[in-house]
Amino acid sequence: MAYRDPSIPWWEITPEHLYLDRRRFMRGLALVAGSGLLAACGAGDRAQEAEAPAPGAQELEVQAQTDELGDPLNTYREITNYNNYYEFSTDKQAVAQMAREFPVRPWTVTVGGLVRNPTTFDVDDLKALFDIEERIYRLRCVEGWSMVIPWNGFPLRKLLEKVEPLPQAKYVRFEAIHAPEQMPGQRNGFFNWPYVEGLRLDEAMHDLTILATGLYGKDLPPQNGAPVRLVVPWKYGFKSIKAIVKIDLVEIQPVSLWMAAAPHEYGFYANVNPEVPHPRWSQATERRIGERGRRKTLPFNGYADQVAHLYAGMDLSKYF
Numbered sequence: 474m475a476y477r478d479p480s481i482p483w484w485e486i487t488p489e490h491l492y493l494d495r496r497r498f499m500r501g502l503a504l505v506a507g508s509g510l511l512a513a514c515g516a517g518d519r520a521q522e523a524e525a526p527a528p529g530a531q532e533l534e535v536q537a538q539t540d541e542l543g544d545p546l547n548t549y550r551e552i553t554n555y556n557n558y559y560e561f562s563t564d565k566q567a568v569a570q571m572a573r574e575f576p577v578r579p580w581t582v583t584v585g586g587l588v589r590n591p592t593t594f595d596v597d598d599l600k601a602l603f604d605i606e607e608r609i610y611r612l613r614c615v616e617g618w619s620m621v622i623p624w625n626g627f628p629l630r631k632l633l634e635k636v637e638p639l640p641q642a643k644y645v646r647f648e649a650i651h652a653p654e655q656m657p658g659q660r661n662g663f664f665n666w667p668y669v670e671g672l673r674l675d676e677a678m679h680d681l682t683i684l685a686t687g688l689y690g691k692d693l694p695p696q697n698g699a700p701v702r703l704v705v706p707w708k709y710g711f712k713s714i715k716a717i718v719k720i721d722l723v724e725i726q727p728v729s730l731w732m733a734a735a736p737h738e739y740g741f742y743a744n745v746n747p748e749v750p751h752p753r754w755s756q757a758t759e760r761r762i763g764e765r766g767r768r769k770t771l772p773f774n775g776y777a778d779q780v781a782h783l784y785a786g787m788d789l790s791k792y793f
């Protein structure tokens with residue numbers, strides 16, 4: 474029996490959806506019983522053996538040692554070995570190994586819908602089009618853990634301006650890759666694959682909202698959403714969709730994968746909010762990976778001064 478850190482709450486050990494609807498979930502599992510997903514979930518120890526490529530110090534361009542609040546960056550190893558990525562597995566420590574061979578080239582991102590210039594970009598062209606910035610952001614998972622991650626990427630706004638949203642566009646819909654052959658979790662019928670997320674257009678245009686293509690000065694590894702993923706630091710981590718292939722400007726609020734799975738638990742907005750508990754647990758505190766004990770969760774994950782105005786007049790317990 475593996476040693477279990479007593480400070481880790483049950484919801485970090487139990488996949489976040491397992492209690493949603495056990496019957497539906499078990500039906501989903503039954504579909505994949507022969508496919509290798511269950512076996513992979515049992516082999517938790519492999520994740521420990523799966524060394525993240527240790528980045529040589531000279532490869533890193535990361536200057537900052539802390540976020541703007543003074544908290545240290547999580548290590549490359551922590552960031553790349555504890556991942557939520559349900560297309561592969563619900564076992565956070567198995568994802569890195571399972572995603573290792575996932576092909577991330579060639580890769581295109583199609584930007585369309587209510588825009589003047591619908592365009593399909595090769596991901597390498599996309600990286601060359603915009604200055605790649607470093608952004609040190611806290612990532613707060615709805616399950617109650619967090620990390621500080623040095624991302625590399627560019628503001629989503631720059632891409633949206635390039636395709637020119639039409640006046641009717643009110644929301645942005647993001648779609649991740651659908652590749653059940655390479656992604657064993659997608660052979661689980663519980664979820665409506667592919668993974669879909671959405672933002673209001675003003676949230677998408679906010680300077681904090683980035684498309685990330687790297688972390689710690691290196692290309693994103695597959696487990697962190699290579700080759701390109703969204704990062705919205707004031708929202709729960711599930712909004713930050715990985716492995717994006719399609720971005721559409723739309724008029725109607727998109728239905729995310731999590732809203733379809735459990736609308737009363739995972740809303741469209743998903744702003745980090747210590748005062749609004751998840752139906753099954755408090756959101757008042759979180760565990761920073763690498764730390765003992767728990768720390769207080771900050772409103773909007775510590776970005777309130779930059780984003781609270783977006784929600785002026787909204788009842789944030791209703792628009793959760």
Ligand SMILES: Nc1nc2c(c(=O)[nH]1)N[C@H]1C(S)=C(S)[C@@H](COP(=O)(O)O)O[C@H]1N2
Binds near residue numbers: 649668
């Ligand atoms: N496509 C896709 N994107 C996803 C997820 C996922 O399962 N599939 N999980 C989300 C959740 S719940 C979290 S907390 C973050 C984790 O990002 P990280 O592994 O880079 O820390 O990715 C988000 N993006």
Ligand SMILES: [Mo]
Binds near residue numbers: 613615616
């Ligand atoms: Mo999450």
